[in-house]
Amino acid sequence: MKKLPVLLMAFLCVIFSASATTTNSSYEPENTFIGSWTIDVVGGGVSWLKVHEKQGVLDAELLWIGGSVLPVSDVYLVDENTLIVTRTSEVELKTTSGKERTHTRTWTMRITKRNDAIAGTMTGPTWEAVGENISFFTGTRMPAIGAAPDLSTLKYGKPIKLFNGKNLDGWRTIDPNSPNGFKVVNGTMQNDPVQPENGEHIYYGNLRTDQEFEDFNLKLEVNVPKRNNSGVYLKGIYEIQVVDSYGLELDSHYMGALYSRVTPSVHAEKPAGEWQSLDITLVDRHVTVILNGKKIIDNAPAEGPTGGAISSDVFAPGPIYLQGDHGNVAYRNIVLTPIIKK
Known part of the structure:
Protein backbone atom coordinates (compact mmCIF):
# COMPACT_ATOMS: atom_id res chain seq x y z
CA MET A 1 0.00 0.00 0.00
CA LYS A 2 1.35 3.40 -0.96
CA LYS A 3 2.20 5.93 1.73
CA LEU A 4 -0.43 8.65 2.09
CA PRO A 5 0.44 12.32 1.67
CA VAL A 6 0.62 14.10 5.03
CA LEU A 7 -2.28 16.49 4.30
CA LEU A 8 -4.55 13.67 3.13
CA MET A 9 -3.71 11.60 6.19
CA ALA A 10 -4.54 14.53 8.45
CA PHE A 11 -7.85 15.11 6.64
CA LEU A 12 -8.81 11.46 6.92
CA CYS A 13 -7.99 11.41 10.64
CA VAL A 14 -10.08 14.51 11.29
CA ILE A 15 -13.20 13.45 9.40
CA PHE A 16 -13.07 9.81 10.46
CA SER A 17 -12.72 10.75 14.13
CA ALA A 18 -15.60 13.20 13.72
CA SER A 19 -17.79 10.43 12.30
CA ALA A 20 -16.94 7.77 14.87
CA THR A 21 -20.21 7.99 16.77
CA THR A 22 -22.69 5.34 17.86
CA THR A 23 -25.48 4.88 15.33
CA ASN A 24 -29.08 4.94 16.55
CA SER A 25 -31.21 2.65 14.38
CA SER A 26 -34.22 4.95 14.77
CA TYR A 27 -32.27 8.00 13.68
CA GLU A 28 -32.96 9.26 10.14
CA PRO A 29 -30.12 11.62 9.17
CA GLU A 30 -30.48 14.30 6.55
CA ASN A 31 -28.94 13.09 3.29
CA THR A 32 -26.48 15.76 2.21
CA PHE A 33 -24.68 13.36 -0.15
CA ILE A 34 -27.31 13.83 -2.87
CA GLY A 35 -25.58 15.07 -6.01
CA SER A 36 -22.45 14.34 -8.04
CA TRP A 37 -18.91 14.04 -6.73
CA THR A 38 -15.57 13.91 -8.51
CA ILE A 39 -12.99 11.72 -6.83
CA ASP A 40 -9.18 11.61 -6.91
CA VAL A 41 -7.69 8.25 -5.99
CA VAL A 42 -4.37 8.34 -4.16
CA GLY A 43 -1.67 6.91 -6.39
CA GLY A 44 -3.51 7.93 -9.58
CA GLY A 45 -6.93 7.67 -11.11
CA VAL A 46 -10.12 9.71 -11.39
CA SER A 47 -13.53 8.44 -10.28
CA TRP A 48 -17.07 9.80 -10.05
CA LEU A 49 -20.12 9.14 -7.91
CA LYS A 50 -23.71 10.30 -8.29
CA VAL A 51 -26.11 9.84 -5.38
CA HIS A 52 -29.84 10.34 -5.86
CA GLU A 53 -33.23 9.19 -4.69
CA LYS A 54 -35.56 7.23 -6.95
CA GLN A 55 -39.14 6.87 -5.78
CA GLY A 56 -38.02 7.45 -2.22
CA VAL A 57 -35.19 4.90 -2.39
CA LEU A 58 -31.54 5.92 -2.22
CA ASP A 59 -29.54 4.92 -5.31
CA ALA A 60 -26.21 5.73 -6.96
CA GLU A 61 -24.00 5.29 -10.02
CA LEU A 62 -20.24 4.91 -9.82
CA LEU A 63 -17.31 5.24 -12.17
CA TRP A 64 -14.19 3.77 -10.58
CA ILE A 65 -11.06 4.91 -12.47
CA GLY A 66 -11.63 2.99 -15.73
CA GLY A 67 -14.42 1.34 -17.66
CA SER A 68 -18.05 2.34 -17.49
CA VAL A 69 -20.43 4.22 -15.25
CA LEU A 70 -22.32 1.45 -13.44
CA PRO A 71 -25.15 1.20 -10.91
CA VAL A 72 -24.02 0.28 -7.41
CA SER A 73 -25.20 -2.78 -5.50
CA ASP A 74 -26.17 -0.87 -2.39
CA VAL A 75 -25.88 2.60 -0.88
CA TYR A 76 -26.88 3.72 2.60
CA LEU A 77 -26.25 6.39 5.21
CA VAL A 78 -24.56 5.54 8.49
CA ASP A 79 -25.04 9.07 9.75
CA GLU A 80 -25.37 12.48 8.13
CA ASN A 81 -21.63 12.57 7.30
CA THR A 82 -20.96 8.91 6.45
CA LEU A 83 -22.08 7.00 3.36
CA ILE A 84 -21.46 3.35 2.45
CA VAL A 85 -21.48 2.28 -1.21
CA THR A 86 -20.99 -1.30 -2.38
CA ARG A 87 -20.25 -2.48 -5.89
CA THR A 88 -20.54 -6.12 -6.92
CA SER A 89 -19.36 -7.77 -10.12
CA GLU A 90 -18.85 -11.26 -11.45
CA VAL A 91 -15.43 -12.36 -12.67
CA GLU A 92 -14.09 -15.56 -14.17
CA LEU A 93 -11.41 -17.19 -12.01
CA LYS A 94 -9.45 -20.35 -12.59
CA THR A 95 -9.66 -23.06 -9.96
CA THR A 96 -6.67 -25.12 -8.86
CA SER A 97 -7.72 -27.73 -11.42
CA GLY A 98 -7.46 -25.14 -14.19
CA LYS A 99 -11.18 -24.81 -14.79
CA GLU A 100 -12.88 -21.41 -14.85
CA ARG A 101 -15.79 -20.56 -12.61
CA THR A 102 -17.83 -17.44 -12.03
CA HIS A 103 -16.98 -15.68 -8.79
CA THR A 104 -18.82 -12.74 -7.23
CA ARG A 105 -16.69 -9.98 -5.79
CA THR A 106 -17.75 -7.01 -3.70
CA TRP A 107 -15.94 -3.72 -3.15
CA THR A 108 -16.99 -1.33 -0.40
CA MET A 109 -16.58 2.44 -0.33
CA ARG A 110 -16.72 4.17 3.04
CA ILE A 111 -17.15 7.90 2.46
CA THR A 112 -16.97 10.63 5.04
CA LYS A 113 -18.10 14.16 4.20
CA ARG A 114 -17.05 17.48 5.61
CA ASN A 115 -18.94 20.38 4.00
CA ASP A 116 -18.47 19.88 0.22
CA ALA A 117 -15.37 17.68 0.53
CA ILE A 118 -15.24 13.92 0.94
CA ALA A 119 -12.57 11.37 1.76
CA GLY A 120 -12.61 7.65 2.26
CA THR A 121 -11.53 4.19 1.27
CA MET A 122 -12.41 1.61 -1.36
CA THR A 123 -11.84 -1.89 0.02
CA GLY A 124 -12.09 -5.25 -1.70
CA PRO A 125 -10.24 -8.38 -2.79
CA THR A 126 -7.21 -8.17 -5.04
CA TRP A 127 -7.60 -9.33 -8.64
CA GLU A 128 -5.62 -12.43 -7.71
CA ALA A 129 -8.19 -13.09 -4.92
CA VAL A 130 -5.34 -13.26 -2.41
CA GLY A 131 -5.52 -10.65 0.30
CA GLU A 132 -7.26 -7.28 0.40
CA ASN A 133 -6.71 -4.09 -1.52
CA ILE A 134 -7.40 -0.68 0.05
CA SER A 135 -7.46 2.52 -2.00
CA PHE A 136 -7.69 5.97 -0.42
CA PHE A 137 -9.43 8.89 -2.08
CA THR A 138 -10.60 12.46 -1.69
CA GLY A 139 -13.27 14.30 -3.63
CA THR A 140 -15.39 17.40 -4.06
CA ARG A 141 -19.00 18.12 -4.87
CA MET A 142 -19.68 19.04 -8.51
CA PRO A 143 -21.83 22.13 -9.13
CA ALA A 144 -25.03 21.59 -11.11
CA ILE A 145 -24.32 21.35 -14.81
CA GLY A 146 -26.75 24.08 -15.85
CA ALA A 147 -28.77 24.68 -19.01
CA ALA A 148 -27.45 23.84 -22.46
CA PRO A 149 -25.58 26.75 -24.06
CA ASP A 150 -26.83 28.51 -27.18
Whole structure:
Protein backbone atom coordinates (compact mmCIF):
# COMPACT_ATOMS: atom_id res chain seq x y z
CA MET A 1 0.00 0.00 0.00
CA LYS A 2 1.35 3.40 -0.96
CA LYS A 3 2.20 5.93 1.73
CA LEU A 4 -0.43 8.65 2.09
CA PRO A 5 0.44 12.32 1.67
CA VAL A 6 0.62 14.10 5.03
CA LEU A 7 -2.28 16.49 4.30
CA LEU A 8 -4.55 13.67 3.13
CA MET A 9 -3.71 11.60 6.19
CA ALA A 10 -4.54 14.53 8.45
CA PHE A 11 -7.85 15.11 6.64
CA LEU A 12 -8.81 11.46 6.92
CA CYS A 13 -7.99 11.41 10.64
CA VAL A 14 -10.08 14.51 11.29
CA ILE A 15 -13.20 13.45 9.40
CA PHE A 16 -13.07 9.81 10.46
CA SER A 17 -12.72 10.75 14.13
CA ALA A 18 -15.60 13.20 13.72
CA SER A 19 -17.79 10.43 12.30
CA ALA A 20 -16.94 7.77 14.87
CA THR A 21 -20.21 7.99 16.77
CA THR A 22 -22.69 5.34 17.86
CA THR A 23 -25.48 4.88 15.33
CA ASN A 24 -29.08 4.94 16.55
CA SER A 25 -31.21 2.65 14.38
CA SER A 26 -34.22 4.95 14.77
CA TYR A 27 -32.27 8.00 13.68
CA GLU A 28 -32.96 9.26 10.14
CA PRO A 29 -30.12 11.62 9.17
CA GLU A 30 -30.48 14.30 6.55
CA ASN A 31 -28.94 13.09 3.29
CA THR A 32 -26.48 15.76 2.21
CA PHE A 33 -24.68 13.36 -0.15
CA ILE A 34 -27.31 13.83 -2.87
CA GLY A 35 -25.58 15.07 -6.01
CA SER A 36 -22.45 14.34 -8.04
CA TRP A 37 -18.91 14.04 -6.73
CA THR A 38 -15.57 13.91 -8.51
CA ILE A 39 -12.99 11.72 -6.83
CA ASP A 40 -9.18 11.61 -6.91
CA VAL A 41 -7.69 8.25 -5.99
CA VAL A 42 -4.37 8.34 -4.16
CA GLY A 43 -1.67 6.91 -6.39
CA GLY A 44 -3.51 7.93 -9.58
CA GLY A 45 -6.93 7.67 -11.11
CA VAL A 46 -10.12 9.71 -11.39
CA SER A 47 -13.53 8.44 -10.28
CA TRP A 48 -17.07 9.80 -10.05
CA LEU A 49 -20.12 9.14 -7.91
CA LYS A 50 -23.71 10.30 -8.29
CA VAL A 51 -26.11 9.84 -5.38
CA HIS A 52 -29.84 10.34 -5.86
CA GLU A 53 -33.23 9.19 -4.69
CA LYS A 54 -35.56 7.23 -6.95
CA GLN A 55 -39.14 6.87 -5.78
CA GLY A 56 -38.02 7.45 -2.22
CA VAL A 57 -35.19 4.90 -2.39
CA LEU A 58 -31.54 5.92 -2.22
CA ASP A 59 -29.54 4.92 -5.31
CA ALA A 60 -26.21 5.73 -6.96
CA GLU A 61 -24.00 5.29 -10.02
CA LEU A 62 -20.24 4.91 -9.82
CA LEU A 63 -17.31 5.24 -12.17
CA TRP A 64 -14.19 3.77 -10.58
CA ILE A 65 -11.06 4.91 -12.47
CA GLY A 66 -11.63 2.99 -15.73
CA GLY A 67 -14.42 1.34 -17.66
CA SER A 68 -18.05 2.34 -17.49
CA VAL A 69 -20.43 4.22 -15.25
CA LEU A 70 -22.32 1.45 -13.44
CA PRO A 71 -25.15 1.20 -10.91
CA VAL A 72 -24.02 0.28 -7.41
CA SER A 73 -25.20 -2.78 -5.50
CA ASP A 74 -26.17 -0.87 -2.39
CA VAL A 75 -25.88 2.60 -0.88
CA TYR A 76 -26.88 3.72 2.60
CA LEU A 77 -26.25 6.39 5.21
CA VAL A 78 -24.56 5.54 8.49
CA ASP A 79 -25.04 9.07 9.75
CA GLU A 80 -25.37 12.48 8.13
CA ASN A 81 -21.63 12.57 7.30
CA THR A 82 -20.96 8.91 6.45
CA LEU A 83 -22.08 7.00 3.36
CA ILE A 84 -21.46 3.35 2.45
CA VAL A 85 -21.48 2.28 -1.21
CA THR A 86 -20.99 -1.30 -2.38
CA ARG A 87 -20.25 -2.48 -5.89
CA THR A 88 -20.54 -6.12 -6.92
CA SER A 89 -19.36 -7.77 -10.12
CA GLU A 90 -18.85 -11.26 -11.45
CA VAL A 91 -15.43 -12.36 -12.67
CA GLU A 92 -14.09 -15.56 -14.17
CA LEU A 93 -11.41 -17.19 -12.01
CA LYS A 94 -9.45 -20.35 -12.59
CA THR A 95 -9.66 -23.06 -9.96
CA THR A 96 -6.67 -25.12 -8.86
CA SER A 97 -7.72 -27.73 -11.42
CA GLY A 98 -7.46 -25.14 -14.19
CA LYS A 99 -11.18 -24.81 -14.79
CA GLU A 100 -12.88 -21.41 -14.85
CA ARG A 101 -15.79 -20.56 -12.61
CA THR A 102 -17.83 -17.44 -12.03
CA HIS A 103 -16.98 -15.68 -8.79
CA THR A 104 -18.82 -12.74 -7.23
CA ARG A 105 -16.69 -9.98 -5.79
CA THR A 106 -17.75 -7.01 -3.70
CA TRP A 107 -15.94 -3.72 -3.15
CA THR A 108 -16.99 -1.33 -0.40
CA MET A 109 -16.58 2.44 -0.33
CA ARG A 110 -16.72 4.17 3.04
CA ILE A 111 -17.15 7.90 2.46
CA THR A 112 -16.97 10.63 5.04
CA LYS A 113 -18.10 14.16 4.20
CA ARG A 114 -17.05 17.48 5.61
CA ASN A 115 -18.94 20.38 4.00
CA ASP A 116 -18.47 19.88 0.22
CA ALA A 117 -15.37 17.68 0.53
CA ILE A 118 -15.24 13.92 0.94
CA ALA A 119 -12.57 11.37 1.76
CA GLY A 120 -12.61 7.65 2.26
CA THR A 121 -11.53 4.19 1.27
CA MET A 122 -12.41 1.61 -1.36
CA THR A 123 -11.84 -1.89 0.02
CA GLY A 124 -12.09 -5.25 -1.70
CA PRO A 125 -10.24 -8.38 -2.79
CA THR A 126 -7.21 -8.17 -5.04
CA TRP A 127 -7.60 -9.33 -8.64
CA GLU A 128 -5.62 -12.43 -7.71
CA ALA A 129 -8.19 -13.09 -4.92
CA VAL A 130 -5.34 -13.26 -2.41
CA GLY A 131 -5.52 -10.65 0.30
CA GLU A 132 -7.26 -7.28 0.40
CA ASN A 133 -6.71 -4.09 -1.52
CA ILE A 134 -7.40 -0.68 0.05
CA SER A 135 -7.46 2.52 -2.00
CA PHE A 136 -7.69 5.97 -0.42
CA PHE A 137 -9.43 8.89 -2.08
CA THR A 138 -10.60 12.46 -1.69
CA GLY A 139 -13.27 14.30 -3.63
CA THR A 140 -15.39 17.40 -4.06
CA ARG A 141 -19.00 18.12 -4.87
CA MET A 142 -19.68 19.04 -8.51
CA PRO A 143 -21.83 22.13 -9.13
CA ALA A 144 -25.03 21.59 -11.11
CA ILE A 145 -24.32 21.35 -14.81
CA GLY A 146 -26.75 24.08 -15.85
CA ALA A 147 -28.77 24.68 -19.01
CA ALA A 148 -27.45 23.84 -22.46
CA PRO A 149 -25.58 26.75 -24.06
CA ASP A 150 -26.83 28.51 -27.18
CA LEU A 151 -24.34 27.29 -29.78
CA SER A 152 -25.47 29.91 -32.30
CA THR A 153 -23.95 32.67 -30.15
CA LEU A 154 -20.47 31.15 -29.78
CA LYS A 155 -17.44 33.15 -30.86
CA TYR A 156 -14.31 31.36 -32.00
CA GLY A 157 -10.63 32.18 -31.96
CA LYS A 158 -7.92 31.27 -34.43
CA PRO A 159 -7.77 27.56 -35.44
CA ILE A 160 -4.79 25.61 -34.06
CA LYS A 161 -3.32 22.80 -36.12
CA LEU A 162 -2.46 20.17 -33.51
CA PHE A 163 -0.71 17.75 -35.87
CA ASN A 164 1.72 19.02 -38.51
CA GLY A 165 1.75 15.80 -40.57
CA LYS A 166 5.54 15.52 -40.27
CA ASN A 167 6.39 14.58 -36.69
CA LEU A 168 4.95 14.40 -33.17
CA ASP A 169 6.07 17.87 -32.10
CA GLY A 170 3.59 19.21 -29.55
CA TRP A 171 2.62 15.74 -28.32
CA ARG A 172 3.96 13.51 -25.57
CA THR A 173 2.96 10.38 -23.69
CA ILE A 174 1.01 11.06 -20.50
CA ASP A 175 3.29 8.67 -18.63
CA PRO A 176 6.86 9.38 -19.77
CA ASN A 177 7.87 5.86 -18.77
CA SER A 178 5.31 4.21 -21.08
CA PRO A 179 6.37 3.16 -24.61
CA ASN A 180 4.84 5.20 -27.43
CA GLY A 181 3.13 3.27 -30.22
CA PHE A 182 2.37 6.38 -32.28
CA LYS A 183 4.47 7.37 -35.30
CA VAL A 184 4.00 9.47 -38.40
CA VAL A 185 3.37 7.54 -41.62
CA ASN A 186 2.54 9.31 -44.91
CA GLY A 187 1.24 12.40 -43.15
CA THR A 188 -0.91 10.49 -40.65
CA MET A 189 -0.47 9.80 -36.96
CA GLN A 190 -0.63 6.04 -36.63
CA ASN A 191 -0.72 3.92 -33.50
CA ASP A 192 0.63 0.39 -33.77
CA PRO A 193 0.92 -1.15 -30.28
CA VAL A 194 2.85 -4.24 -31.33
CA GLN A 195 2.84 -7.06 -28.79
CA PRO A 196 5.57 -9.71 -28.53
CA GLU A 197 4.69 -13.21 -29.67
CA ASN A 198 6.08 -14.48 -26.38
CA GLY A 199 6.50 -12.56 -23.19
CA GLU A 200 4.61 -10.08 -21.05
CA HIS A 201 1.97 -7.73 -22.45
CA ILE A 202 3.31 -4.26 -23.23
CA TYR A 203 1.16 -1.39 -21.93
CA TYR A 204 1.56 1.43 -24.42
CA GLY A 205 1.11 5.05 -23.42
CA ASN A 206 -1.65 7.48 -24.27
CA LEU A 207 -0.61 10.52 -26.28
CA ARG A 208 -1.52 14.05 -25.18
CA THR A 209 -0.98 17.58 -26.46
CA ASP A 210 1.53 19.79 -24.69
CA GLN A 211 -1.03 22.58 -24.91
CA GLU A 212 -4.11 22.71 -22.71
CA PHE A 213 -7.48 24.16 -23.65
CA GLU A 214 -10.76 25.33 -22.18
CA ASP A 215 -13.87 25.09 -24.39
CA PHE A 216 -13.39 24.44 -28.11
CA ASN A 217 -14.40 22.87 -31.38
CA LEU A 218 -12.24 19.94 -32.48
CA LYS A 219 -12.19 18.51 -36.00
CA LEU A 220 -10.23 15.45 -37.04
CA GLU A 221 -10.26 12.41 -39.29
CA VAL A 222 -9.74 8.89 -38.03
CA ASN A 223 -9.30 5.45 -39.58
CA VAL A 224 -10.11 2.41 -37.43
CA PRO A 225 -9.17 -1.06 -38.71
CA LYS A 226 -11.53 -3.95 -38.11
CA ARG A 227 -12.05 -4.88 -34.45
CA ASN A 228 -9.86 -2.04 -33.22
CA ASN A 229 -10.44 0.63 -30.62
CA SER A 230 -9.16 4.03 -29.51
CA GLY A 231 -10.59 7.23 -28.06
CA VAL A 232 -10.30 11.02 -28.17
CA TYR A 233 -10.30 12.71 -24.75
CA LEU A 234 -11.51 16.30 -24.45
CA LYS A 235 -9.52 18.26 -21.84
CA GLY A 236 -8.20 14.88 -20.71
CA ILE A 237 -11.58 14.23 -19.07
CA TYR A 238 -14.29 13.20 -21.54
CA GLU A 239 -13.75 10.33 -23.99
CA ILE A 240 -15.36 10.38 -27.42
CA GLN A 241 -15.28 6.73 -28.40
CA VAL A 242 -13.38 5.62 -31.50
CA VAL A 243 -14.09 2.00 -32.39
CA ASP A 244 -15.09 -0.30 -35.23
CA SER A 245 -18.85 -0.52 -34.53
CA TYR A 246 -20.23 -0.47 -38.07
CA GLY A 247 -23.51 -2.40 -38.29
CA LEU A 248 -23.96 -2.75 -34.52
CA GLU A 249 -26.83 -1.45 -32.39
CA LEU A 250 -26.68 2.07 -30.97
CA ASP A 251 -24.77 2.05 -27.71
CA SER A 252 -22.89 4.46 -25.43
CA HIS A 253 -19.72 2.42 -26.01
CA TYR A 254 -19.67 2.71 -29.82
CA MET A 255 -18.29 5.12 -32.39
CA GLY A 256 -18.82 8.80 -31.56
CA ALA A 257 -20.44 8.19 -28.17
CA LEU A 258 -19.51 10.12 -25.04
CA TYR A 259 -18.20 6.92 -23.53
CA SER A 260 -20.64 5.18 -21.20
CA ARG A 261 -22.61 8.42 -20.80
CA VAL A 262 -24.34 9.54 -24.00
CA THR A 263 -25.51 7.17 -26.75
CA PRO A 264 -25.50 8.49 -30.35
CA SER A 265 -29.01 9.27 -31.62
CA VAL A 266 -28.42 7.82 -35.09
CA HIS A 267 -26.00 5.55 -36.93
CA ALA A 268 -23.27 7.38 -38.82
CA GLU A 269 -20.31 4.98 -38.77
CA LYS A 270 -18.46 3.90 -41.88
CA PRO A 271 -17.07 0.40 -42.37
CA ALA A 272 -13.73 -0.43 -40.76
CA GLY A 273 -10.69 0.81 -42.66
CA GLU A 274 -12.36 3.93 -44.09
CA TRP A 275 -11.50 7.48 -43.08
CA GLN A 276 -14.19 9.07 -40.91
CA SER A 277 -14.66 12.65 -39.76
CA LEU A 278 -15.40 13.84 -36.23
CA ASP A 279 -16.58 17.38 -35.48
CA ILE A 280 -16.79 17.85 -31.69
CA THR A 281 -17.81 20.89 -29.67
CA LEU A 282 -17.28 21.11 -25.92
CA VAL A 283 -18.72 24.16 -24.18
CA ASP A 284 -20.03 24.69 -20.64
CA ARG A 285 -19.79 20.94 -19.92
CA HIS A 286 -22.02 20.11 -22.89
CA VAL A 287 -20.94 18.04 -25.89
CA THR A 288 -22.02 18.03 -29.53
CA VAL A 289 -20.69 15.37 -31.92
CA ILE A 290 -21.05 15.31 -35.71
CA LEU A 291 -19.84 12.03 -37.21
CA ASN A 292 -19.38 11.86 -40.99
CA GLY A 293 -21.66 14.87 -41.42
CA LYS A 294 -24.48 13.57 -39.18
CA LYS A 295 -25.20 15.08 -35.77
CA ILE A 296 -25.25 12.13 -33.37
CA ILE A 297 -24.98 13.98 -30.03
CA ASP A 298 -26.76 17.32 -29.73
CA ASN A 299 -25.52 19.63 -26.96
CA ALA A 300 -25.80 16.88 -24.34
CA PRO A 301 -24.61 17.39 -20.75
CA ALA A 302 -21.37 15.68 -19.76
CA GLU A 303 -22.30 14.74 -16.20
CA GLY A 304 -18.80 13.82 -15.15
CA PRO A 305 -15.47 12.33 -16.19
CA THR A 306 -15.34 9.16 -18.26
CA GLY A 307 -13.13 6.15 -17.56
CA GLY A 308 -9.47 6.93 -18.10
CA ALA A 309 -9.76 10.64 -17.29
CA ILE A 310 -6.52 12.24 -16.09
CA SER A 311 -8.14 15.15 -14.24
CA SER A 312 -11.14 15.50 -11.96
CA ASP A 313 -11.36 19.29 -12.41
CA VAL A 314 -14.01 19.77 -15.09
CA PHE A 315 -13.49 23.55 -15.05
CA ALA A 316 -9.72 23.61 -15.58
CA PRO A 317 -8.02 23.67 -19.00
CA GLY A 318 -6.78 20.31 -20.20
CA PRO A 319 -5.15 18.55 -23.16
CA ILE A 320 -6.49 16.58 -26.06
CA TYR A 321 -5.36 13.01 -25.58
CA LEU A 322 -5.53 9.97 -27.83
CA GLN A 323 -5.74 6.44 -26.50
CA GLY A 324 -2.69 4.45 -27.46
CA ASP A 325 -3.09 1.42 -25.20
CA HIS A 326 -5.93 -0.29 -27.06
CA GLY A 327 -5.29 -1.00 -30.74
CA ASN A 328 -4.37 0.16 -34.22
CA VAL A 329 -5.74 3.51 -35.36
CA ALA A 330 -4.69 6.45 -37.54
CA TYR A 331 -5.47 10.17 -37.19
CA ARG A 332 -4.98 13.13 -39.49
CA ASN A 333 -6.10 16.76 -39.98
CA ILE A 334 -6.45 17.47 -36.25
CA VAL A 335 -7.55 21.10 -35.83
CA LEU A 336 -8.79 22.75 -32.64
CA THR A 337 -10.58 26.12 -32.60
CA PRO A 338 -10.89 27.74 -29.15
CA ILE A 339 -14.19 29.20 -28.04
CA ILE A 340 -13.82 32.77 -26.80
CA LYS A 341 -15.61 33.44 -23.54
CA LYS A 342 -16.75 36.98 -22.71
